[in-house]
Amino acid sequence: MVYPLIYGVQLSLTNWNGYSPTYKYVGLANYQKMIHDKMFYTALKNTLIYGFGSTALQTILGILYALLLQKKFPGQTLARVIIYLPAMIASLIMGYISYFLVQYNNGAINDIVKLLGGQPVDWMASGKRAVWIIVMINVLQFVGKTMIIMIAGLQGIPDSYNEAASIDGASYPQRLRHITLPLLLPAITTSVVLNLIGGLKLFGIILATTSGGPGYSTHSLSTLINYLYFQNQNAGYSAAVGMFMFLFIMVISTFIRRVLERKVADLS
Amino acid sequence: MKKYKVVSWLKAITAFMLITVHIAPFYILINMSLKSPGERTSRWMPPAKLHIQNYISAIEMGNLLLAIRNTLIIVAASVVIIVMVGAMAAYPLARKVTKKNQLILGFIVGIMMVPQLSILVPLYKEMVSLGGINTYWGVIIVSATFNLPMAIYMYTNFIGTIPRELDEAAMIDGCSHMQVFFRIIMPSLKAITASVVIWTSVGIWNDYQFQLYFLQKPSFRTITLAITTFFTETKTDMGAAAAAAFMVVLPPVILYIMLQKYFVKGAMDSAVK
Amino acid sequence: MRNNRLYAGLLAVGLLAAVSLAGCTSGTQEVQGGKEEGSSQEETSKAETGTSVLKGEIEIVTNVSEETFHVVNEILVNFMKENPEVKISYTTQGSDYEQLMKARMASNDLPDMFATHGWSVARYSEYLRPLNDQPWYELIEESFLRNIENGKGEIFVLPFNMDQGGIIYNKILLQELGLEIPKNWDEFLAACKLAKEKGWSGVFIAGKDSRQPANLLDIAATTYLISCEDKGYAAQLENGDFDWNNWAPVSQLLMDLKKEGYLNIDSVTCDPVDIPSRMADNSVLFLVSTSPDLIKQAQEINPDASYGMAPIPALSDDYQPAFCGGEREAYGIWKDTKNEELCLAILDYMAQPENVRSVCEASRKRSALKGVNPDLGTVAEDYEAYADVPIYPIFDRVYLPSGMWSTLKTIGSAIIGDEMTVEESVEIMKMDYETLRSQN
Numbered sequence: 001m002v003y004p005l006i007y008g009v010q011l012s013l014t015n016w017n018g019y020s021p022t023y024k025y026v027g028l029a030n031y032q033k034m035i036h037d038k039m040f041y042t043a044l045k046n047t048l049i050y051g052f053g054s055t056a057l058q059t060i061l062g063i064l065y066a067l068l069l070q071k072k073f074p075g076q077t078l079a080r081v082i083i084y085l086p087a088m089i090a091s092l093i094m095g096y097i098s099y100f101l102v103q104y105n106n107g108a109i110n111d112i113v114k115l116l117g118g119q120p121v122d123w124m125a126s127g128k129r130a131v132w133i134i135v136m137i138n139v140l141q142f143v144g145k146t147m148i149i150m151i152a153g154l155q156g157i158p159d160s161y162n163e164a165a166s167i168d169g170a171s172y173p174q175r176l177r178h179i180t181l182p183l184l185l186p187a188i189t190t191s192v193v194l195n196l197i198g199g200l201k202l203f204g205i206i207l208a209t210t211s212g213g214p215g216y217s218t219h220s221l222s223t224l225i226n227y228l229y230f231q232n233q234n235a236g237y238s239a240a241v242g243m244f245m246f247l248f249i250m251v252i253s254t255f256i257r258r259v260l261e262r263k264v265a266d267l268s
Numbered sequence: 269m270k271k272y273k274v275v276s277w278l279k280a281i282t283a284f285m286l287i288t289v290h291i292a293p294f295y296i297l298i299n300m301s302l303k304s305p306g307e308r309t310s311r312w313m314p315p316a317k318l319h320i321q322n323y324i325s326a327i328e329m330g331n332l333l334l335a336i337r338n339t340l341i342i343v344a345a346s347v348v349i350i351v352m353v354g355a356m357a358a359y360p361l362a363r364k365v366t367k368k369n370q371l372i373l374g375f376i377v378g379i380m381m382v383p384q385l386s387i388l389v390p391l392y393k394e395m396v397s398l399g400g401i402n403t404y405w406g407v408i409i410v411s412a413t414f415n416l417p418m419a420i421y422m423y424t425n426f427i428g429t430i431p432r433e434l435d436e437a438a439m440i441d442g443c444s445h446m447q448v449f450f451r452i453i454m455p456s457l458k459a460i461t462a463s464v465v466i467w468t469s470v471g472i473w474n475d476y477q478f479q480l481y482f483l484q485k486p487s488f489r490t491i492t493l494a495i496t497t498f499f500t501e502t503k504t505d506m507g508a509a510a511a512a513a514f515m516v517v518l519p520p521v522i523l524y525i526m527l528q529k530y531f532v533k534g535a536m537d538s539a540v541k
Numbered sequence: 542m543r544n545n546r547l548y549a550g551l552l553a554v555g556l557l558a559a560v561s562l563a564g565c566t567s568g569t570q571e572v573q574g575g576k577e578e579g580s581s582q583e584e585t586s587k588a589e590t591g592t593s594v595l596k597g598e599i600e601i602v603t604n605v606s607e608e609t610f611h612v613v614n615e616i617l618v619n620f621m622k623e624n625p626e627v628k629i630s631y632t633t634q635g636s637d638y639e640q641l642m643k644a645r646m647a648s649n650d651l652p653d654m655f656a657t658h659g660w661s662v663a664r665y666s667e668y669l670r671p672l673n674d675q676p677w678y679e680l681i682e683e684s685f686l687r688n689i690e691n692g693k694g695e696i697f698v699l700p701f702n703m704d705q706g707g708i709i710y711n712k713i714l715l716q717e718l719g720l721e722i723p724k725n726w727d728e729f730l731a732a733c734k735l736a737k738e739k740g741w742s743g744v745f746i747a748g749k750d751s752r753q754p755a756n757l758l759d760i761a762a763t764t765y766l767i768s769c770e771d772k773g774y775a776a777q778l779e780n781g782d783f784d785w786n787n788w789a790p791v792s793q794l795l796m797d798l799k800k801e802g803y804l805n806i807d808s809v810t811c812d813p814v815d816i817p818s819r820m821a822d823n824s825v826l827f828l829v830s831t832s833p834d835l836i837k838q839a840q841e842i843n844p845d846a847s848y849g850m851a852p853i854p855a856l857s858d859d860y861q862p863a864f865c866g867g868e869r870e871a872y873g874i875w876k877d878t879k880n881e882e883l884c885l886a887i888l889d890y891m892a893q894p895e896n897v898r899s900v901c902e903a904s905r906k907r908s909a910l911k912g913v914n915p916d917l918g919t920v921a922e923d924y925e926a927y928a929d930v931p932i933y934p935i936f937d938r939v940y941l942p943s944g945m946w947s948t949l950k951t952i953g954s955a956i957i958g959d960e961m962t963v964e965e966s967v968e969i970m971k972m973d974y975e976t977l978r979s980q981n
Binding site for chain 1: 276279282283284286287289290291292293294296297300312374377378380382418421422425426428429459460462463466467470473474476492495496506509510513516517520521524525528
Binding site for chain 2: 602630632633634635637640641644647648650813814
């Protein structure tokens with residue numbers, strides 16, 4: 001794994017177009033370009049939204065789902081299975097499915113809107129709106145994953161704790177806050193870090209739903225790197241962005257991890 | 269006492285609503301797989317006529333059965349490696365909390381953050397010189413290595429929740445480290461192992477980038493590649509692609525249902541006693 | 542404890558070592574996908590009988606699917622029947638072809654022969670063996686030659702057929718409007734206006750794929766800048782003293798189409814998957830495209846949908862409409878292949894008229910070689926009606942430096958996405974032109 005990274009750094013200092021046998025070293029020109037590139041900043045902003053937005057929603061929903069489905073009730077197994085199901089669909093296909101949901105003409109969502117008497121909307125035409133729609137699709141697809149991590153975590157909390165607390169008169173919300181959530185922290189940490197990294201690296205869904213458009217308003221750093229390398233024939237610049245993204249994700253996730261792990265350590 | 273309280277029924281209703289939302293993508297997928305290409309009815313409406321031809325095309329043109337076999341081999345081998353190596357590597361990392369181990373863990377997590385694309389070309393170059401292109405082991409090693417960090421990370425965190433006293437109790441009884449690992453730790457990790465298995469197998473099952481570059485021969489074609497054969501430069505056979513996608517999503521689902529019960533079983537009953 | 546850590550550590554070190562070692566030696570060895578599986582499928586088949594002079598194992602790759610692929614596969618199967626000591630592995634990678642090829646070029650691990658889908662000069666020529674010395678060279682249509690020649694007159698591929706780009710028009714709707722096929726852009730826009738009043742889409746663009754608006758710019762540029770030969774823009778572009786303000790009308794065309802509402806409402810988000818079904822709806826008047834195949838696809842969905850192909854409207858009444866065209870299915874030989882003689886023999890075989898004909902009929906495109914008379918179905922009438930219309934090379938492949946196709950994509954999708962003005966697009970074209978020119 002190390003060698004490819006070094007290669008990546010080396011590449012970011014060239015102006016290679018991705019396939020020619022020759023290229024020139026251009027020093028830090030690619031990085032300079034990056035600092036001034038509007039497309040880069042949009043992708044950066046989007047990546048943060050994809051990462052943190054998805055993670056926040058997934059964590060909250062994941063915990064709620066897990067709590068809901070923890071104890072037996074009619075349909076529990078079915079629910080667990082179906083909620084996780086979307087995660088099994090390949091990103092490419094999921095992207096096309098979501099395209100069919102949001103497309104203007106004959107899109108599933110617009111059909112419902114028309115049914116309710118409204119006017120169909122071209123959902124993805126607005127870059128800002130499209131970004132959040134992508135976040136929601138991402139959450140829909142992967143909240144199941146968070147859920148099963150949480151369920152695994154909940155399994156680790158002995159029932160005796162909760163029983164003792166309720167005998168002592170603690171209400172459900174109180175028990176939640178003081179017993180369940182803290183003991184769930186390792187699970188939360190794991191899933192937050194994984195979700196965050198997954199969200200920051202978001203790629204397949206974006207590509208299939210909007211290809212980064214309209215214009216470039218829904219690009220994430222991942223799709224931007226792909227675009228630069230393959231479509232724009234600018235492998236050097238692509239590698240530069242790639243380096244940045246790697247460091248960027250590293251910094252963010254390390255930071256979050258430290259924060260959460262400190263909390264876990266405080267508990268034990 | 270009633271078997272199911274009112275709260276349970278409320279839960280059931282909420283669950284039902286959630287199910288509806290989450291199953292929508294599948295419903296649309298199945299719908300599309302049964303419609304003929306020209307049909308332009310609403311995505312929600314079932315097809316007027318069941319166009320089974322899509323499934324036939326999917327199997328024939330995409331050579332789906334072969335693809336499934338290939339993918340199964342790759343996924344199975346990778347997952348075994350990931351679980352074994354991952355858990356074993358996580359054990360010392362979780363138990364012995366030293367600066368060095370923290371660094372190693374950080375580095376491993378760091379690998380997770382490398383976007384696949386950035387290392388694709390150099391990785392491809394190396395595989396070419398190692399002779400790993402168009403082989404099973406090439407893809408397996410790459411897939412396993414790429415997913416290993418996540419497994420290690422998850423295992424490390426969860427092993428941390430198993431009280432050390434268990435280890436110490438067993439060691440006092442005369443167990444070696446390896447025995448502690450296999451007799452005490454692994455059984456307690458059933459739930460999280462199930463998660464890891466599910467997550468990595470789905471990931472590799474659906475993986476696109478690595479398989480695209482490393483398996484170019486049709487005899488090695490995996491399912492994701494088989495599906496892309498329906499998206500050509502000039503025409504897209506959405507019906508067949510949907511049919512293929514649906515057939516292909518079934519094995520992971522079955523796997524999930526089978527592993528599901530591990531989430532339910534208690535984690536620590538045996539150990540404490 | 543030590544056990545496990547050692548294990549993990551060893552594994553990590555082992556991987557790293559293998560990886561770095563390989564890194565140092567990469568490029569010195571080449572492994573052609575050696576393991577042959579004896580599976581017989583639709584895509585490749587091998588036949589073995591008797592003996593012959595030619596022998597060897599080679600790999601041929603392409604990006605086409607279905608009909609064209611099957612036809613070429615047949616040709617290769619027949620070749621193998623006649624030369625039983627030869628094994629050809631012919632595969633297609635569909636829409637990922639370009640990415641895959643780029644990775645392979647980067648690792649210098651190319652197939653023995655491969656399809657160049659229009660980019661033999663602009664992208665792949667550094668890796669191909671020049672083929673001017675081949676017997677079939679004489680058979681290439683002269684007017685087509687300039688599409689596959691580089692600056693030194695070298696060609697690198699055997700071309701089967703040619704792309705032809707113009708406007709696709711809806712015969713029925715045009716008749717309803719009582720109009721003739723527009724001969725210049727003013728007439729074109731006027732037709733669009735009438736279409737809009739009737740609630741139809743003047744021009745259909747599936748803008749989710751940025752190649753769509755780029756195509757429009759590319760094709761329109763033919764008559765705005767090239768076919769008006771007296772303005773001498775072509776020479777200016779090749780010399781580097783083109784005044785980029787002359788590009789503005791092209792961007793402006795796209796801008797006008799969007800602003801006046803002549804495009805389909807979801808021009809920005811629609812995916813090309815939907816093009817045939819929207820055409821079949823009979824609510825689209827024009828498309829600006831190089832894919833006459835769409836006509837057939839639309840008809841398959843709705844037999845009442847009747848479209849035809851026409852040349853690109855001219856700049857004004859002073860000029861004539863024209864087509865743009867270029868290389869499509871064409872195969873070249875990797876210059877470092879170990880089986881050169883065999884590859885040349887295969888090309889020779891492919892160049893036989895019956896073989897070229899079957900490829901043209903399957904792809905419904907005109908032949909690039911002389912003496913081949915394919916039966917091209919409904920589009921044939923259109924081709925015939927316009928047999929004398931000049932065909933200019935596709936704009937970006939010849940007149941723009943390599944890499945500017947992506948500039949066209951960027952400004953195309955930005956213009957229809959209302960994110961760029963015409964002036965800005967001119968600036969970007971100029972900037973990229975200069976940067977890319979200096980690179981090559």
